Amino acid sequence: MAEHNSNKQNDQEYLSAMPNQEFDQAVTTMQNNIQTEIAASSALVGRKEEISRLKAEYSDDDSPYQQKIKELCKLYSHVRKTRGDGNCFFRAFGFGYLEVMLHNKKDYSKFQENANGTFKKLMSLNYPAFTVEDFFENFMSLVNSIGEKTTLEELTQSFVDEGLSNYFVVYLRLIASCQLQIDADFYQNFIDSGKSVVEFCKTEVEPMYQESDHIHIIALTSALGASVRVAYMDRGGEQLIFHDFPEDCEPTLHLLYKPGHYDILYPR
Numbered sequence: 001m002a003e004h005n006s007n008k009q010n011d012q013e014y015l016s017a018m019p020n021q022e023f024d025q026a027v028t029t030m031q032n033n034i035q036t037e038i039a040a041s042s043a044l045v046g047r048k049e050e051i052s053r054l055k056a057e058y059s060d061d062d063s064p065y066q067q068k069i070k071e072l073c074k075l076y077s078h079v080r081k082t083r084g085d086g087n088c089f090f091r092a093f094g095f096g097y098l099e100v101m102l103h104n105k106k107d108y109s110k111f112q113e114n115a116n117g118t119f120k121k122l123m124s125l126n127y128p129a130f131t132v133e134d135f136f137e138n139f140m141s142l143v144n145s146i147g148e149k150t151t152l153e154e155l156t157q158s159f160v161d162e163g164l165s166n167y168f169v170v171y172l173r174l175i176a177s178c179q180l181q182i183d184a185d186f187y188q189n190f191i192d193s194g195k196s197v198v199e200f201c202k203t204e205v206e207p208m209y210q211e212s213d214h215i216h217i218i219a220l221t222s223a224l225g226a227s228v229r230v231a232y233m234d235r236g237g238e239q240l241i242f243h244d245f246p247e248d249c250e251p252t253l254h255l256l257y258k259p260g261h262y263d264i265l266y267p268r
Helices: 001-015 020-041 049-055 063-075 088-101 107-114 118-124 129-147 153-160 162-182 184-190 199-205 214-224
Strands: 045-050 076-082 230-234 242-246 252-260 261-267
Touching: 001 129, 045 049, 045 107, 045 153, 049 063, 049 076, 049 252, 063 076, 076 088, 088 107, 088 129, 088 162, 088 214, 088 261, 107 118, 107 129, 107 214, 118 129, 118 214, 129 153, 129 162, 153 162, 162 184, 162 199, 162 214, 184 199, 184 214, 214 230, 214 242
Parallel strands: 230 252
Antiparallel strands: 045 076, 076 261, 230 242, 252 261
């Protein structure tokens, strides 16, 4: 970690010293290098691991995190990690929700119905049909496979396949963007950057590798009628904080949030 921080500082010093006309290209190159490094070191969707293994990621005297990991261990048995590439929320949601649906056919039917209706909503906002249809068909192919006796191994293979997995993530981003725009008057209250909802969607929701926040989760769960609980583990406070989307729901999927990253949790 110290080496990474040192490299990051050197990169920043290098960028600040270069002519303006070279700056954009240098930033793009650096971002591409970072993505390549991340891709080489972690799978898009990892294997299921015992939750106690999180303890080894922090020093024994790091009491804020060690205490919260103890709390996690009482509630959850396993964790499945996702690649930290900015798409982790959408990928964790996509894989995690479909994994639960493998054994929850009642909720699956409603989820499938909601998912199938998203294309019509995107068309109502004048998205290009030819482009969106390609992503939609790939998305629904994976959703429909849950009702066709696909296995967990087959689902996992789809999500570790770069092309299939990213197509799925792209469409989830479009679903969230669509919901934000349909209910723009409501969501505008959550955007404090001075951007309109449309501007926010084009710069913070639809592009790949952009990190997600509450507003993304609210929009996506609302659009798909999904229920998610997020356990927030950071240095704030002495205990874990849990948020349900929507509020007071019975969560179908559980996610772990550590600053800038989401993984999948498995309740005991």
